[in-house]
Amino acid sequence: MAARRRWLDGSAVVWTKENRPRYDRRNQRYPSDLTPGEWRELEPLLPVAQGIGRPRTYSLRDVINGIRYVQRYGIPWDAMPKDLPPSGTCYAYWRVLVDGGHLERINHYLVMHDREKDGREASPTLAIIDAQSVKCGAPQGERGYDGGKKVLGRKRHLVVDSGGRLLAVSVTPANVQAQDGGLALVKRLVRLYP
Structure with missing residues (x-):
């Protein structure tokens, strides 16, 4: 039996001619970047801006893509490519996500959501x-x-x-x-x- 991988939208990856473009990451800047569908799932789960201080210089999606790049490739923060937000910005957001418990809450939501899509108890x-x-x-x-x-x-x-x-x-x-x-x-x- 072939192994099946599940994505954020709950669908199983089946490599058919029609389905392959949906999961193709070659059109992304980096393979670690979020697809538009993944971003739609993730964005509401992220902490919102406090409304105080300077306005954001970089989009939250770019910052998350920067964090994912570091985590995916296991590189030091200061070795990030120059076309991503600065390493200090990405690291500061990473600390907010970790210290605030946001990553645990995101994982909790995604697990429960995926279980319900499979017809299981949350x-x-x-x-x-x-x-x-x-x-x-x-x-x-x-x-x-x-x-x-x-x-x-x-x-x-x-x-x-x-x-x-x-x-x-x-x-x-x-x-x-x-x-x-x-x-x-x-x-x-x-x-x-x-």
Whole structure:
């Protein structure tokens, strides 16, 4: 059975002659840029301007595309291409999205919306938890030693629903036990998906 990927609009990707142009990213400036359909889904979920301070110099869509470029290619903020908004602007918006909990709320909405499109209950009743220890280079955050895996680095704790939708993620030093990291995520999930 062929694997099927789901997009923001809930449709499954089926590579037919009629469907291929819909998902073609070659017309985008960068493959990480949002398509018009993806932007229509995402824009109402983003924080609105406060109405104080200077007006925006760059469109919010360009800033989000800049953030997605950095996240997609794993580059430093100051290595962004010059045709995207300045790295400082993108990084400031990134911090607002992370620190304000906006990314978690966006993910929560998209998971519930996608589940409803699949004809399932919006809140998942089953979750799958896993942890993975990974080595990390120069310490730019906390890291620890996972004695079982013999890894000095960090541990990713992930929770997905039965359809593979990401429900929660956290990154801890590798010496945090999987059950401890998983328990913290379960407590967070109980608040999000009652």
